[in-house]
Structures are given as structure tokens and as C-alpha cells.
Amino acid sequence: MLKLHDYWRSSAAYRVRIALNLKGLSYESHSHDLRSNAHHDPAYKALNPQGLVPALDIGGHVLTQSSAIMEWLEETCPEPPLLPPAAADRAAVRAMAALIACDIHPLNNLRVLRELKNDWQADETQTKMWAKGWIAEGFTALETLVGQHGKGYSFGSEPTLADCYLVPQVFSAQRFGVSLDPYPNIRAVNERCDDHPAFVRAHPRHQPDADTVDSNH
Numbered sequence: 383m384l385k386l387h388d389y390w391r392s393s394a395a396y397r398v399r400i401a402l403n404l405k406g407l408s409y410e411s412h413s414h415d416l417r418s419n420a421h422h423d424p425a426y427k428a429l430n431p432q433g434l435v436p437a438l439d440i441g442g443h444v445l446t447q448s449s450a451i452m453e454w455l456e457e458t459c460p461e462p463p464l465l466p467p468a469a470a471d472r473a474a475v476r477a478m479a480a481l482i483a484c485d486i487h488p489l490n491n492l493r494v495l496r497e498l499k500n501d502w503q504a505d506e507t508q509t510k511m512w513a514k515g516w517i518a519e520g521f522t523a524l525e526t527l528v529g530q531h532g533k534g535y536s537f538g539s540e541p542t543l544a545d546c547y548l549v550p551q552v553f554s555a556q557r558f559g560v561s562l563d564p565y566p567n568i569r570a571v572n573e574r575c576d577d578h579p580a581f582v583r584a585h586p587r588h589q590p591d592a593d594t595v596d597s598n599h
């Protein structure tokens with residue numbers, strides 16, 4: 383049985399939940415509450431030296447980094463494919479994924495926002511503006527890419543890895559109060575995914591460790 387080191391509101395873990403569901407793989411979820419720094423626990427750091435979620439225990443090995451985990455899923459469980467057949471198309475999907483994973487998400491991560499507040503005395507409004515600014519810059523480019531490549535989903539007419547990244551990033555953007563009005567292509571893909579059972583089951587509010595009353599902390 384696959385064991386996912388998870389947290390309901392982690393967007394990197396959310397990506398992996400979507401991919402596992404799209405592949406039809408069952409897994410056990412082990413939650414680490416980021417608010418209480420459960421991910422800093424030495425026992426967890428022995429599994430993932432970065433102390434970040436997600437990590438996937440595949441029995442004998444623990445995989446870290448959501449992109450590496452999802453590539454492993456794609457290699458070991460190729461059906462249904464989450465990458466298109468042509469190499470250039472695969473590069474386009476990976477580029478959309480990297481735009482989110484490398485150029486948006488790390489700038490808005492919990493530890494970065496905590497450091498802005500604690501070490502650089504940024505207040506709530508300033509950290510929010512920081513996060514929203516980087517999301518807007520990334521989404522502006524992603525909007526164009528989805529317009530070029532999407533036919534219902536981010537790339538083509540079937541879910542790909544790009545959607546596994548887009549949907550959690552939209553969820554996170556909405557928590558920061560980003561409007562999707564300037565991004566109709568991104569919004570349409572997100573709405574399409576909202577109707578897909580693999581995405582619905584992976585949604586933070588459907589996770590066993592989710593708060594019953596959502597807070598923004």
C-alpha cells in the first residue's frame with residue numbers, strides 16, 4: 383500500500399493526490415499538520431530531510447518532491463497517461479508544470495511567508511501583496527499557454543500533469559484573494575476539473591485531516 387505523507391491544504395501534496403486518483407491508485411494518507419510544525423519532527427525529517435510534504439512511501443523507499451513522485455507514477459503506472467505522446471508536447475506540459483512548481487509556488491510557500499513576517503517584519507497586507515504579485519505574474523503567462531494548448535484541459539482534451547499543478551495553484555490563489563477574472567482560460571480548466579471525480583476526491587476539503595471550519599491560518 384502506498385503511504386502519502388500529506389497535509390490537506392498543502393498544494394504540493396494536492397498535486398500528488400490528483401495524480402494518484404487519476405491513475406486509480408489507492409493510498410493511505412498520513413497527515414503532518416504544518417501549522418503546528420509537525421513536518422519539522424525528526425522522525426519525519428529522517429524520511430524527508432527537507433521536512434516538506436509530500437513524500438510517498440512506496441514500501442522500502444520514500445520518494446520526495448512532488449514532481450519526482452509524479453514522474454515516478456507516470457513511469458511505473460503509465461495508464462492513463464498524464465503526458466502526451468509527442469516529445470515537444472510533453473515538454474509543453476512539463477513547462478506549464480514548472481511554471482507553477484518553480485516560479486510561483488516556492489515564492490508563496492509557508493516558510494517563505496513566515497520568514498517575510500518574522501525576519502523582515504512584513505505585515506499581513508504586505509505578505510499577501512507579495513504572494514498575489516507572484517501569482518499574477520505566473521498566471522498571466524500560464525493563461526497564454528493554456529490558450530495555446532488547451533482543449534478543455536490545460537493541454538489538450540484529457541487531464542495531464544499540467545492540470546495536477548494548475549488546480550492546487552488556483553486553490554492557493556483563491557485563498558490569497560486572487561480573482562480569476564483576468565484568466566478565463568485558467569478558470570475554465572479549473573471548472574472542468576471541478577467536475578472530474580479524481581480532482582474532486584483530491585480537494586483539500588475532502589481530506590480526512592481537513593478543518594471542519596476553514597480558517598485562513
Ligand SMILES: N[C@@H](CCC(=O)N[C@@H](CS)C(=O)NCC(=O)O)C(=O)O
Nearest residue numbers: 392393394434435436447448492493
Ligand atoms: N518542491 C516541493 C515543495 C514542497 C513544499 O513546499 N511543501 C509545502 C506544503 S505545499 C511544505 O511542506 N511547507 C512547509 C513549510 O514551508 O514550512 C515539492 O514539490 O514537493
